[in-house]
Amino acid sequence: MNRVAVIGGGAWGTALAQVAARAGRETILWAREDDVVRAVNADRQNPVFLPDIDLDPNIRATGDLAELAGCDLWLVVTPAQHMRAVLEQAPRCEAPRLLCSKGIEERSGKLLHDVAAEASPGAPIAVLSGPTFAHEVARGMPTAVTLAAKDTDLAETLRTALAQPAFRMYVSDDVAGAEIGGAVKNVLAIAGGVVEGRALGQNARAALIARGFAEMTRFGMAFGARPETLAGLSGLGDLVLTCSSVSSRNYSLGKGIGEGQAASDLMADRKTVAEGAFTAPVLARLAQAHGITMPIVDAVADLLEGASVDRVLEGLLARPPRPEGV
Ligand SMILES: NC(=O)C1=CN([C@@H]2O[C@H](COP(=O)(O)OP(=O)(O)OC[C@H]3O[C@@H](n4cnc5c(N)ncnc54)[C@H](O)[C@@H]3O)[C@@H](O)[C@H]2O)C=CC1
Ligand SMILES: O=C(CO)COP(=O)(O)O
Known part of the structure:
Protein backbone atom coordinates (compact mmCIF):
# COMPACT_ATOMS: atom_id res chain seq x y z
CA MET A 1 0.00 0.00 0.00
CA ASN A 2 2.87 2.40 -0.71
CA ARG A 3 1.31 4.42 -3.54
CA VAL A 4 -2.12 5.81 -2.79
CA ALA A 5 -4.41 7.50 -5.32
CA VAL A 6 -7.11 9.91 -4.19
CA ILE A 7 -9.79 10.48 -6.82
CA GLY A 8 -11.49 13.83 -6.30
CA GLY A 9 -9.80 17.10 -5.37
CA GLY A 10 -12.72 18.56 -3.40
CA ALA A 11 -12.47 19.33 0.31
CA TRP A 12 -12.73 15.72 1.45
CA GLY A 13 -10.41 14.25 -1.20
CA THR A 14 -7.80 16.87 -0.33
CA ALA A 15 -8.14 16.19 3.41
CA LEU A 16 -7.81 12.44 2.82
CA ALA A 17 -4.72 13.04 0.69
CA GLN A 18 -3.28 14.77 3.79
CA VAL A 19 -4.14 11.68 5.85
CA ALA A 20 -2.46 9.32 3.37
CA ALA A 21 0.62 11.54 3.02
CA ARG A 22 0.94 11.90 6.79
CA ALA A 23 0.78 8.11 7.06
CA GLY A 24 3.92 8.08 4.91
CA ARG A 25 2.28 7.06 1.63
CA GLU A 26 3.29 8.47 -1.73
CA THR A 27 0.01 10.21 -2.57
CA ILE A 28 -1.37 11.20 -5.97
CA LEU A 29 -4.46 13.42 -5.92
CA TRP A 30 -6.57 13.42 -9.08
CA ALA A 31 -8.52 16.64 -9.49
CA ARG A 32 -10.89 17.61 -12.27
CA GLU A 33 -10.00 21.29 -12.20
CA ASP A 34 -6.69 22.43 -13.73
CA ASP A 35 -6.43 25.30 -11.23
CA VAL A 36 -6.63 22.83 -8.34
CA VAL A 37 -3.87 20.67 -9.87
CA ARG A 38 -1.69 23.73 -10.41
CA ALA A 39 -2.23 25.18 -6.93
CA VAL A 40 -1.59 21.88 -5.14
CA ASN A 41 1.67 21.30 -7.03
CA ALA A 42 2.94 24.87 -7.04
CA ASP A 43 1.64 26.36 -3.77
CA ARG A 44 0.77 23.27 -1.66
CA GLN A 45 -2.76 24.65 -1.25
CA ASN A 46 -6.25 23.92 -2.57
CA PRO A 47 -7.77 27.42 -2.48
CA VAL A 48 -10.85 26.33 -4.43
CA PHE A 49 -12.20 23.63 -2.11
CA LEU A 50 -10.07 23.62 1.07
CA PRO A 51 -8.58 27.08 1.55
CA ASP A 52 -6.03 28.18 4.16
CA ILE A 53 -4.53 24.75 4.78
CA ASP A 54 -0.92 23.89 4.01
CA LEU A 55 -0.71 20.57 2.24
CA ASP A 56 1.86 17.86 2.86
CA PRO A 57 4.78 17.85 0.37
CA ASN A 58 4.16 14.12 -0.24
CA ILE A 59 0.99 15.00 -2.18
CA ARG A 60 1.28 15.39 -5.93
CA ALA A 61 -1.76 16.40 -7.98
CA THR A 62 -2.63 15.29 -11.50
CA GLY A 63 -5.47 15.85 -13.94
CA ASP A 64 -4.73 12.61 -15.76
CA LEU A 65 -6.59 9.52 -14.53
CA ALA A 66 -4.14 7.27 -16.44
CA GLU A 67 -1.47 8.15 -13.86
CA LEU A 68 -3.39 6.24 -11.19
CA ALA A 69 -2.80 2.88 -12.87
CA GLY A 70 0.25 1.95 -10.77
CA CYS A 71 -1.26 2.82 -7.39
CA ASP A 72 -1.83 0.16 -4.72
CA LEU A 73 -4.99 1.72 -3.25
CA TRP A 74 -7.59 4.13 -4.61
CA LEU A 75 -9.56 6.40 -2.32
CA VAL A 76 -12.69 7.35 -4.28
CA VAL A 77 -13.97 10.77 -3.20
CA THR A 78 -16.07 12.12 -6.08
CA PRO A 79 -19.61 13.37 -5.50
CA ALA A 80 -21.87 10.29 -5.37
CA GLN A 81 -23.68 11.11 -8.62
CA HIS A 82 -20.38 11.25 -10.58
CA MET A 83 -18.67 8.19 -9.10
CA ARG A 84 -19.76 5.76 -11.81
CA ALA A 85 -18.63 7.99 -14.69
CA VAL A 86 -15.24 8.78 -13.14
CA LEU A 87 -14.51 5.12 -12.30
CA GLU A 88 -15.50 4.06 -15.79
CA GLN A 89 -13.03 6.57 -17.28
CA ALA A 90 -10.23 5.46 -14.94
CA PRO A 91 -7.75 2.77 -15.99
CA ARG A 92 -8.74 -0.84 -15.29
CA CYS A 93 -6.81 -2.31 -12.38
CA GLU A 94 -7.56 -4.39 -9.31
CA ALA A 95 -6.30 -1.98 -6.64
CA PRO A 96 -8.81 -1.88 -3.76
CA ARG A 97 -11.33 0.99 -3.97
CA LEU A 98 -11.96 2.69 -0.62
CA LEU A 99 -15.20 4.63 -1.16
CA CYS A 100 -15.30 7.84 0.88
CA SER A 101 -18.29 9.59 -0.72
CA LYS A 102 -21.77 9.65 0.84
CA GLY A 103 -24.94 9.18 -1.15
CA ILE A 104 -27.19 6.94 -3.22
CA GLU A 105 -27.02 6.96 -7.02
CA GLU A 106 -30.12 8.83 -8.08
CA ARG A 107 -30.94 7.14 -11.36
CA SER A 108 -30.30 3.52 -10.28
CA GLY A 109 -31.22 3.77 -6.58
CA LYS A 110 -28.01 1.84 -5.81
CA LEU A 111 -25.66 2.18 -2.87
CA LEU A 112 -22.16 3.26 -3.88
CA HIS A 113 -20.48 -0.11 -3.26
CA ASP A 114 -22.79 -1.59 -5.91
CA VAL A 115 -22.04 1.30 -8.27
CA ALA A 116 -18.28 0.88 -7.75
CA ALA A 117 -18.46 -2.90 -8.21
CA GLU A 118 -20.18 -2.41 -11.57
CA ALA A 119 -17.78 0.34 -12.68
CA SER A 120 -14.55 -1.35 -11.46
CA PRO A 121 -15.04 -5.07 -12.06
CA GLY A 122 -12.67 -7.27 -10.04
CA ALA A 123 -11.51 -4.57 -7.62
CA PRO A 124 -12.11 -5.20 -3.90
CA ILE A 125 -14.39 -2.60 -2.31
CA ALA A 126 -14.33 -0.96 1.12
CA VAL A 127 -16.14 2.05 2.61
CA LEU A 128 -14.94 4.86 4.87
CA SER A 129 -17.59 6.93 6.64
CA GLY A 130 -18.11 8.90 9.84
CA PRO A 131 -18.24 12.36 11.41
CA THR A 132 -15.45 14.07 9.51
CA PHE A 133 -15.44 17.73 8.58
CA ALA A 134 -12.67 17.94 5.99
CA HIS A 135 -11.06 21.11 7.38
CA GLU A 136 -10.60 19.50 10.81
CA VAL A 137 -9.15 16.27 9.39
CA ALA A 138 -6.78 18.23 7.15
CA ARG A 139 -5.49 20.12 10.21
CA GLY A 140 -4.86 16.83 12.03
CA MET A 141 -7.60 17.34 14.63
CA PRO A 142 -8.79 14.16 16.43
CA THR A 143 -11.30 12.23 14.34
CA ALA A 144 -12.75 8.70 14.36
CA VAL A 145 -14.28 6.86 11.40
CA THR A 146 -15.79 3.53 10.41
CA LEU A 147 -13.89 1.51 7.80
CA ALA A 148 -16.10 -1.28 6.45
CA ALA A 149 -15.29 -4.14 4.10
CA LYS A 150 -16.87 -7.56 3.70
CA ASP A 151 -13.33 -8.93 3.67
CA THR A 152 -12.09 -8.16 7.19
CA ASP A 153 -8.46 -8.78 6.21
CA LEU A 154 -8.80 -6.02 3.62
CA ALA A 155 -10.29 -3.69 6.24
CA GLU A 156 -7.34 -4.37 8.55
CA THR A 157 -4.82 -3.80 5.74
CA LEU A 158 -6.40 -0.46 4.87
CA ARG A 159 -6.55 0.56 8.50
CA THR A 160 -2.85 -0.22 8.92
CA ALA A 161 -2.04 1.82 5.79
CA LEU A 162 -3.94 4.96 6.82
CA ALA A 163 -4.67 5.10 10.56
CA GLN A 164 -2.89 7.57 12.86
CA PRO A 165 -3.42 8.55 16.47
CA ALA A 166 -5.58 11.53 15.43
CA PHE A 167 -7.35 9.54 12.70
CA ARG A 168 -8.80 6.51 14.44
CA MET A 169 -10.35 3.86 12.20
CA TYR A 170 -12.84 1.36 13.60
CA VAL A 171 -13.21 -1.64 11.30
CA SER A 172 -16.49 -3.34 10.47
CA ASP A 173 -17.84 -5.83 7.92
CA ASP A 174 -21.16 -3.96 7.61
CA VAL A 175 -20.63 -2.17 4.29
CA ALA A 176 -24.32 -1.37 3.71
CA GLY A 177 -24.67 -0.05 7.27
CA ALA A 178 -21.71 2.32 6.91
CA GLU A 179 -23.01 3.62 3.59
CA ILE A 180 -26.64 4.03 4.61
CA GLY A 181 -25.77 6.05 7.72
CA GLY A 182 -23.72 8.54 5.69
N1 LIG B 1 -16.36 17.87 2.82
C1 LIG B 1 -16.47 17.03 3.83
O1 LIG B 1 -16.23 17.43 4.99
C2 LIG B 1 -16.86 15.61 3.60
C3 LIG B 1 -17.36 15.18 2.38
N2 LIG B 1 -17.70 13.87 2.21
C4 LIG B 1 -18.21 13.38 0.94
O2 LIG B 1 -17.18 13.43 -0.03
C5 LIG B 1 -17.73 13.57 -1.34
C6 LIG B 1 -17.01 14.68 -2.05
O3 LIG B 1 -17.26 15.87 -1.35
P1 LIG B 1 -16.22 17.07 -1.19
O4 LIG B 1 -14.83 16.58 -1.34
O5 LIG B 1 -16.57 17.77 0.05
O6 LIG B 1 -16.53 17.97 -2.47
P2 LIG B 1 -16.53 19.57 -2.57
O7 LIG B 1 -17.89 20.07 -2.33
O8 LIG B 1 -15.43 20.14 -1.75
O9 LIG B 1 -16.14 19.79 -4.09
C7 LIG B 1 -16.96 19.41 -5.16
C8 LIG B 1 -16.29 18.26 -5.88
O10 LIG B 1 -17.14 17.84 -6.93
C9 LIG B 1 -16.34 17.57 -8.07
N3 LIG B 1 -17.17 17.59 -9.27
C10 LIG B 1 -18.01 18.57 -9.69
N4 LIG B 1 -18.58 18.19 -10.87
C11 LIG B 1 -18.08 16.97 -11.17
C12 LIG B 1 -18.26 16.07 -12.25
N5 LIG B 1 -19.07 16.35 -13.27
N6 LIG B 1 -17.59 14.90 -12.23
C13 LIG B 1 -16.76 14.58 -11.20
N7 LIG B 1 -16.55 15.40 -10.14
C14 LIG B 1 -17.20 16.57 -10.14
C15 LIG B 1 -15.31 18.69 -8.02
O11 LIG B 1 -14.22 18.38 -8.85
C16 LIG B 1 -14.96 18.65 -6.53
O12 LIG B 1 -14.01 17.64 -6.28
C17 LIG B 1 -19.23 13.80 -1.12
O13 LIG B 1 -19.91 12.59 -1.34
C18 LIG B 1 -19.34 14.21 0.34
O14 LIG B 1 -20.58 13.84 0.91
C19 LIG B 1 -17.58 12.96 3.21
C20 LIG B 1 -17.08 13.33 4.43
C21 LIG B 1 -16.68 14.68 4.73
O1 LIG C 1 -20.14 14.39 5.77
C1 LIG C 1 -19.70 15.35 6.34
C2 LIG C 1 -19.14 15.29 7.70
O2 LIG C 1 -19.08 13.99 8.17
C3 LIG C 1 -19.73 16.68 5.68
O3 LIG C 1 -21.03 17.14 5.74
P1 LIG C 1 -21.56 18.13 4.64
O4 LIG C 1 -21.41 17.41 3.31
O5 LIG C 1 -22.97 18.41 5.00
O6 LIG C 1 -20.69 19.35 4.68
Whole structure:
Protein backbone atom coordinates (compact mmCIF):
# COMPACT_ATOMS: atom_id res chain seq x y z
CA MET A 1 0.00 0.00 0.00
CA ASN A 2 2.87 2.40 -0.71
CA ARG A 3 1.31 4.42 -3.54
CA VAL A 4 -2.12 5.81 -2.79
CA ALA A 5 -4.41 7.50 -5.32
CA VAL A 6 -7.11 9.91 -4.19
CA ILE A 7 -9.79 10.48 -6.82
CA GLY A 8 -11.49 13.83 -6.30
CA GLY A 9 -9.80 17.10 -5.37
CA GLY A 10 -12.72 18.56 -3.40
CA ALA A 11 -12.47 19.33 0.31
CA TRP A 12 -12.73 15.72 1.45
CA GLY A 13 -10.41 14.25 -1.20
CA THR A 14 -7.80 16.87 -0.33
CA ALA A 15 -8.14 16.19 3.41
CA LEU A 16 -7.81 12.44 2.82
CA ALA A 17 -4.72 13.04 0.69
CA GLN A 18 -3.28 14.77 3.79
CA VAL A 19 -4.14 11.68 5.85
CA ALA A 20 -2.46 9.32 3.37
CA ALA A 21 0.62 11.54 3.02
CA ARG A 22 0.94 11.90 6.79
CA ALA A 23 0.78 8.11 7.06
CA GLY A 24 3.92 8.08 4.91
CA ARG A 25 2.28 7.06 1.63
CA GLU A 26 3.29 8.47 -1.73
CA THR A 27 0.01 10.21 -2.57
CA ILE A 28 -1.37 11.20 -5.97
CA LEU A 29 -4.46 13.42 -5.92
CA TRP A 30 -6.57 13.42 -9.08
CA ALA A 31 -8.52 16.64 -9.49
CA ARG A 32 -10.89 17.61 -12.27
CA GLU A 33 -10.00 21.29 -12.20
CA ASP A 34 -6.69 22.43 -13.73
CA ASP A 35 -6.43 25.30 -11.23
CA VAL A 36 -6.63 22.83 -8.34
CA VAL A 37 -3.87 20.67 -9.87
CA ARG A 38 -1.69 23.73 -10.41
CA ALA A 39 -2.23 25.18 -6.93
CA VAL A 40 -1.59 21.88 -5.14
CA ASN A 41 1.67 21.30 -7.03
CA ALA A 42 2.94 24.87 -7.04
CA ASP A 43 1.64 26.36 -3.77
CA ARG A 44 0.77 23.27 -1.66
CA GLN A 45 -2.76 24.65 -1.25
CA ASN A 46 -6.25 23.92 -2.57
CA PRO A 47 -7.77 27.42 -2.48
CA VAL A 48 -10.85 26.33 -4.43
CA PHE A 49 -12.20 23.63 -2.11
CA LEU A 50 -10.07 23.62 1.07
CA PRO A 51 -8.58 27.08 1.55
CA ASP A 52 -6.03 28.18 4.16
CA ILE A 53 -4.53 24.75 4.78
CA ASP A 54 -0.92 23.89 4.01
CA LEU A 55 -0.71 20.57 2.24
CA ASP A 56 1.86 17.86 2.86
CA PRO A 57 4.78 17.85 0.37
CA ASN A 58 4.16 14.12 -0.24
CA ILE A 59 0.99 15.00 -2.18
CA ARG A 60 1.28 15.39 -5.93
CA ALA A 61 -1.76 16.40 -7.98
CA THR A 62 -2.63 15.29 -11.50
CA GLY A 63 -5.47 15.85 -13.94
CA ASP A 64 -4.73 12.61 -15.76
CA LEU A 65 -6.59 9.52 -14.53
CA ALA A 66 -4.14 7.27 -16.44
CA GLU A 67 -1.47 8.15 -13.86
CA LEU A 68 -3.39 6.24 -11.19
CA ALA A 69 -2.80 2.88 -12.87
CA GLY A 70 0.25 1.95 -10.77
CA CYS A 71 -1.26 2.82 -7.39
CA ASP A 72 -1.83 0.16 -4.72
CA LEU A 73 -4.99 1.72 -3.25
CA TRP A 74 -7.59 4.13 -4.61
CA LEU A 75 -9.56 6.40 -2.32
CA VAL A 76 -12.69 7.35 -4.28
CA VAL A 77 -13.97 10.77 -3.20
CA THR A 78 -16.07 12.12 -6.08
CA PRO A 79 -19.61 13.37 -5.50
CA ALA A 80 -21.87 10.29 -5.37
CA GLN A 81 -23.68 11.11 -8.62
CA HIS A 82 -20.38 11.25 -10.58
CA MET A 83 -18.67 8.19 -9.10
CA ARG A 84 -19.76 5.76 -11.81
CA ALA A 85 -18.63 7.99 -14.69
CA VAL A 86 -15.24 8.78 -13.14
CA LEU A 87 -14.51 5.12 -12.30
CA GLU A 88 -15.50 4.06 -15.79
CA GLN A 89 -13.03 6.57 -17.28
CA ALA A 90 -10.23 5.46 -14.94
CA PRO A 91 -7.75 2.77 -15.99
CA ARG A 92 -8.74 -0.84 -15.29
CA CYS A 93 -6.81 -2.31 -12.38
CA GLU A 94 -7.56 -4.39 -9.31
CA ALA A 95 -6.30 -1.98 -6.64
CA PRO A 96 -8.81 -1.88 -3.76
CA ARG A 97 -11.33 0.99 -3.97
CA LEU A 98 -11.96 2.69 -0.62
CA LEU A 99 -15.20 4.63 -1.16
CA CYS A 100 -15.30 7.84 0.88
CA SER A 101 -18.29 9.59 -0.72
CA LYS A 102 -21.77 9.65 0.84
CA GLY A 103 -24.94 9.18 -1.15
CA ILE A 104 -27.19 6.94 -3.22
CA GLU A 105 -27.02 6.96 -7.02
CA GLU A 106 -30.12 8.83 -8.08
CA ARG A 107 -30.94 7.14 -11.36
CA SER A 108 -30.30 3.52 -10.28
CA GLY A 109 -31.22 3.77 -6.58
CA LYS A 110 -28.01 1.84 -5.81
CA LEU A 111 -25.66 2.18 -2.87
CA LEU A 112 -22.16 3.26 -3.88
CA HIS A 113 -20.48 -0.11 -3.26
CA ASP A 114 -22.79 -1.59 -5.91
CA VAL A 115 -22.04 1.30 -8.27
CA ALA A 116 -18.28 0.88 -7.75
CA ALA A 117 -18.46 -2.90 -8.21
CA GLU A 118 -20.18 -2.41 -11.57
CA ALA A 119 -17.78 0.34 -12.68
CA SER A 120 -14.55 -1.35 -11.46
CA PRO A 121 -15.04 -5.07 -12.06
CA GLY A 122 -12.67 -7.27 -10.04
CA ALA A 123 -11.51 -4.57 -7.62
CA PRO A 124 -12.11 -5.20 -3.90
CA ILE A 125 -14.39 -2.60 -2.31
CA ALA A 126 -14.33 -0.96 1.12
CA VAL A 127 -16.14 2.05 2.61
CA LEU A 128 -14.94 4.86 4.87
CA SER A 129 -17.59 6.93 6.64
CA GLY A 130 -18.11 8.90 9.84
CA PRO A 131 -18.24 12.36 11.41
CA THR A 132 -15.45 14.07 9.51
CA PHE A 133 -15.44 17.73 8.58
CA ALA A 134 -12.67 17.94 5.99
CA HIS A 135 -11.06 21.11 7.38
CA GLU A 136 -10.60 19.50 10.81
CA VAL A 137 -9.15 16.27 9.39
CA ALA A 138 -6.78 18.23 7.15
CA ARG A 139 -5.49 20.12 10.21
CA GLY A 140 -4.86 16.83 12.03
CA MET A 141 -7.60 17.34 14.63
CA PRO A 142 -8.79 14.16 16.43
CA THR A 143 -11.30 12.23 14.34
CA ALA A 144 -12.75 8.70 14.36
CA VAL A 145 -14.28 6.86 11.40
CA THR A 146 -15.79 3.53 10.41
CA LEU A 147 -13.89 1.51 7.80
CA ALA A 148 -16.10 -1.28 6.45
CA ALA A 149 -15.29 -4.14 4.10
CA LYS A 150 -16.87 -7.56 3.70
CA ASP A 151 -13.33 -8.93 3.67
CA THR A 152 -12.09 -8.16 7.19
CA ASP A 153 -8.46 -8.78 6.21
CA LEU A 154 -8.80 -6.02 3.62
CA ALA A 155 -10.29 -3.69 6.24
CA GLU A 156 -7.34 -4.37 8.55
CA THR A 157 -4.82 -3.80 5.74
CA LEU A 158 -6.40 -0.46 4.87
CA ARG A 159 -6.55 0.56 8.50
CA THR A 160 -2.85 -0.22 8.92
CA ALA A 161 -2.04 1.82 5.79
CA LEU A 162 -3.94 4.96 6.82
CA ALA A 163 -4.67 5.10 10.56
CA GLN A 164 -2.89 7.57 12.86
CA PRO A 165 -3.42 8.55 16.47
CA ALA A 166 -5.58 11.53 15.43
CA PHE A 167 -7.35 9.54 12.70
CA ARG A 168 -8.80 6.51 14.44
CA MET A 169 -10.35 3.86 12.20
CA TYR A 170 -12.84 1.36 13.60
CA VAL A 171 -13.21 -1.64 11.30
CA SER A 172 -16.49 -3.34 10.47
CA ASP A 173 -17.84 -5.83 7.92
CA ASP A 174 -21.16 -3.96 7.61
CA VAL A 175 -20.63 -2.17 4.29
CA ALA A 176 -24.32 -1.37 3.71
CA GLY A 177 -24.67 -0.05 7.27
CA ALA A 178 -21.71 2.32 6.91
CA GLU A 179 -23.01 3.62 3.59
CA ILE A 180 -26.64 4.03 4.61
CA GLY A 181 -25.77 6.05 7.72
CA GLY A 182 -23.72 8.54 5.69
CA ALA A 183 -26.29 8.84 2.91
CA VAL A 184 -29.34 9.28 5.15
CA LYS A 185 -27.71 11.73 7.57
CA ASN A 186 -27.02 14.15 4.70
CA VAL A 187 -30.78 14.41 4.08
CA LEU A 188 -31.52 14.80 7.79
CA ALA A 189 -28.83 17.50 8.09
CA ILE A 190 -30.83 19.60 5.62
CA ALA A 191 -33.81 19.25 7.99
CA GLY A 192 -31.49 20.22 10.88
CA GLY A 193 -30.62 23.41 9.02
CA VAL A 194 -34.29 24.20 8.45
CA VAL A 195 -34.87 23.94 12.22
CA GLU A 196 -32.08 26.48 12.72
CA GLY A 197 -33.11 28.79 9.88
CA ARG A 198 -36.73 28.84 11.06
CA ALA A 199 -35.65 29.34 14.71
CA LEU A 200 -37.69 26.32 15.82
CA GLY A 201 -35.56 25.85 18.94
CA GLN A 202 -33.27 23.35 20.64
CA ASN A 203 -36.10 20.95 21.57
CA ALA A 204 -37.03 20.67 17.91
CA ARG A 205 -33.39 19.98 17.00
CA ALA A 206 -33.19 17.12 19.54
CA ALA A 207 -36.55 15.72 18.35
CA LEU A 208 -35.32 15.87 14.76
CA ILE A 209 -32.09 13.99 15.57
CA ALA A 210 -33.94 11.27 17.54
CA ARG A 211 -36.81 10.81 15.09
CA GLY A 212 -34.43 11.14 12.13
CA PHE A 213 -32.33 8.38 13.64
CA ALA A 214 -35.49 6.24 13.89
CA GLU A 215 -36.00 6.78 10.13
CA MET A 216 -32.36 5.93 9.40
CA THR A 217 -32.71 2.75 11.47
CA ARG A 218 -35.96 1.65 9.76
CA PHE A 219 -34.44 2.18 6.32
CA GLY A 220 -31.10 0.64 7.24
CA MET A 221 -32.62 -2.50 8.73
CA ALA A 222 -34.73 -3.01 5.60
CA PHE A 223 -31.58 -2.75 3.45
CA GLY A 224 -29.36 -5.11 5.46
CA ALA A 225 -27.60 -2.69 7.86
CA ARG A 226 -26.88 -3.72 11.43
CA PRO A 227 -28.34 -1.51 14.20
CA GLU A 228 -24.98 -1.15 15.97
CA THR A 229 -23.42 0.29 12.80
CA LEU A 230 -26.25 2.81 12.48
CA ALA A 231 -25.80 3.75 16.15
CA GLY A 232 -22.06 4.20 15.60
CA LEU A 233 -19.74 6.75 14.00
CA SER A 234 -21.05 6.45 10.45
CA GLY A 235 -24.71 6.81 11.47
CA LEU A 236 -25.67 8.56 14.68
CA GLY A 237 -22.19 10.09 15.09
CA ASP A 238 -22.32 11.81 11.71
CA LEU A 239 -26.00 12.74 12.18
CA VAL A 240 -25.20 14.60 15.40
CA LEU A 241 -22.24 16.38 13.78
CA THR A 242 -24.05 17.60 10.71
CA CYS A 243 -27.31 18.50 12.47
CA SER A 244 -25.42 20.90 14.74
CA SER A 245 -23.08 23.01 12.63
CA VAL A 246 -23.05 25.41 9.71
CA SER A 247 -19.76 23.80 8.74
CA SER A 248 -22.05 21.19 7.14
CA ARG A 249 -22.99 22.17 3.59
CA ASN A 250 -26.24 20.19 3.93
CA TYR A 251 -27.14 21.98 7.15
CA SER A 252 -26.34 25.38 5.58
CA LEU A 253 -28.56 24.56 2.62
CA GLY A 254 -31.40 23.72 5.01
CA LYS A 255 -30.74 26.87 7.03
CA GLY A 256 -31.18 28.96 3.89
CA ILE A 257 -34.44 27.16 3.10
CA GLY A 258 -35.64 27.71 6.68
CA GLU A 259 -34.85 31.42 6.34
CA GLY A 260 -37.15 31.58 3.32
CA GLN A 261 -34.77 31.32 0.37
CA ALA A 262 -35.75 29.12 -2.59
CA ALA A 263 -33.96 25.76 -2.68
CA SER A 264 -33.43 26.16 -6.44
CA ASP A 265 -31.65 29.51 -5.91
CA LEU A 266 -29.49 28.05 -3.17
CA MET A 267 -28.52 25.09 -5.36
CA ALA A 268 -27.76 27.17 -8.46
CA ASP A 269 -24.07 27.96 -9.04
CA ARG A 270 -22.93 25.94 -6.01
CA LYS A 271 -19.31 24.89 -6.35
CA THR A 272 -19.42 22.59 -3.34
CA VAL A 273 -21.70 19.58 -3.08
CA ALA A 274 -24.68 19.22 -0.71
CA GLU A 275 -25.20 15.49 -1.25
CA GLY A 276 -28.47 15.40 0.69
CA ALA A 277 -30.18 17.35 -2.08
CA PHE A 278 -29.46 14.52 -4.54
CA THR A 279 -30.07 11.71 -2.06
CA ALA A 280 -33.42 13.00 -0.74
CA PRO A 281 -35.57 12.24 -3.81
CA VAL A 282 -34.12 8.76 -4.39
CA LEU A 283 -34.25 7.91 -0.68
CA ALA A 284 -37.90 9.00 -0.49
CA ARG A 285 -38.64 6.93 -3.60
CA LEU A 286 -36.89 3.81 -2.26
CA ALA A 287 -38.60 4.14 1.13
CA GLN A 288 -42.01 4.46 -0.49
CA ALA A 289 -41.38 1.48 -2.78
CA HIS A 290 -40.46 -0.66 0.25
CA GLY A 291 -43.22 0.60 2.55
CA ILE A 292 -40.78 2.31 4.95
CA THR A 293 -42.16 5.36 6.76
CA MET A 294 -39.74 8.31 6.52
CA PRO A 295 -41.72 11.51 7.10
CA ILE A 296 -38.69 13.76 7.69
CA VAL A 297 -37.00 12.53 4.52
CA ASP A 298 -40.26 13.08 2.59
CA ALA A 299 -40.47 16.58 4.05
CA VAL A 300 -36.93 17.41 2.88
CA ALA A 301 -37.69 16.05 -0.60
CA ASP A 302 -40.81 18.28 -0.73
CA LEU A 303 -38.88 21.36 0.45
CA LEU A 304 -36.25 20.80 -2.23
CA GLU A 305 -39.04 20.77 -4.80
CA GLY A 306 -40.20 24.17 -3.55
CA ALA A 307 -42.93 23.30 -1.02
CA SER A 308 -43.46 26.00 1.61
CA VAL A 309 -41.71 25.51 4.94
CA ASP A 310 -44.87 26.35 6.89
CA ARG A 311 -46.98 23.83 5.01
CA VAL A 312 -44.38 21.06 5.36
CA LEU A 313 -43.97 21.79 9.07
CA GLU A 314 -47.74 21.78 9.61
CA GLY A 315 -47.93 18.39 7.89
CA LEU A 316 -45.21 16.91 10.13
CA LEU A 317 -46.76 18.25 13.33
CA ALA A 318 -50.22 16.98 12.35
CA ARG A 319 -49.09 13.37 11.96
CA PRO A 320 -51.09 11.00 14.16
CA PRO A 321 -49.25 9.95 17.34
CA ARG A 322 -47.58 6.54 17.26
CA PRO A 323 -45.60 4.37 19.67
CA GLU A 324 -42.03 5.56 20.00
CA GLY A 325 -40.23 2.33 19.00
CA VAL A 326 -38.76 2.31 15.52
N1 LIG B 1 -16.36 17.87 2.82
C1 LIG B 1 -16.47 17.03 3.83
O1 LIG B 1 -16.23 17.43 4.99
C2 LIG B 1 -16.86 15.61 3.60
C3 LIG B 1 -17.36 15.18 2.38
N2 LIG B 1 -17.70 13.87 2.21
C4 LIG B 1 -18.21 13.38 0.94
O2 LIG B 1 -17.18 13.43 -0.03
C5 LIG B 1 -17.73 13.57 -1.34
C6 LIG B 1 -17.01 14.68 -2.05
O3 LIG B 1 -17.26 15.87 -1.35
P1 LIG B 1 -16.22 17.07 -1.19
O4 LIG B 1 -14.83 16.58 -1.34
O5 LIG B 1 -16.57 17.77 0.05
O6 LIG B 1 -16.53 17.97 -2.47
P2 LIG B 1 -16.53 19.57 -2.57
O7 LIG B 1 -17.89 20.07 -2.33
O8 LIG B 1 -15.43 20.14 -1.75
O9 LIG B 1 -16.14 19.79 -4.09
C7 LIG B 1 -16.96 19.41 -5.16
C8 LIG B 1 -16.29 18.26 -5.88
O10 LIG B 1 -17.14 17.84 -6.93
C9 LIG B 1 -16.34 17.57 -8.07
N3 LIG B 1 -17.17 17.59 -9.27
C10 LIG B 1 -18.01 18.57 -9.69
N4 LIG B 1 -18.58 18.19 -10.87
C11 LIG B 1 -18.08 16.97 -11.17
C12 LIG B 1 -18.26 16.07 -12.25
N5 LIG B 1 -19.07 16.35 -13.27
N6 LIG B 1 -17.59 14.90 -12.23
C13 LIG B 1 -16.76 14.58 -11.20
N7 LIG B 1 -16.55 15.40 -10.14
C14 LIG B 1 -17.20 16.57 -10.14
C15 LIG B 1 -15.31 18.69 -8.02
O11 LIG B 1 -14.22 18.38 -8.85
C16 LIG B 1 -14.96 18.65 -6.53
O12 LIG B 1 -14.01 17.64 -6.28
C17 LIG B 1 -19.23 13.80 -1.12
O13 LIG B 1 -19.91 12.59 -1.34
C18 LIG B 1 -19.34 14.21 0.34
O14 LIG B 1 -20.58 13.84 0.91
C19 LIG B 1 -17.58 12.96 3.21
C20 LIG B 1 -17.08 13.33 4.43
C21 LIG B 1 -16.68 14.68 4.73
O1 LIG C 1 -20.14 14.39 5.77
C1 LIG C 1 -19.70 15.35 6.34
C2 LIG C 1 -19.14 15.29 7.70
O2 LIG C 1 -19.08 13.99 8.17
C3 LIG C 1 -19.73 16.68 5.68
O3 LIG C 1 -21.03 17.14 5.74
P1 LIG C 1 -21.56 18.13 4.64
O4 LIG C 1 -21.41 17.41 3.31
O5 LIG C 1 -22.97 18.41 5.00
O6 LIG C 1 -20.69 19.35 4.68
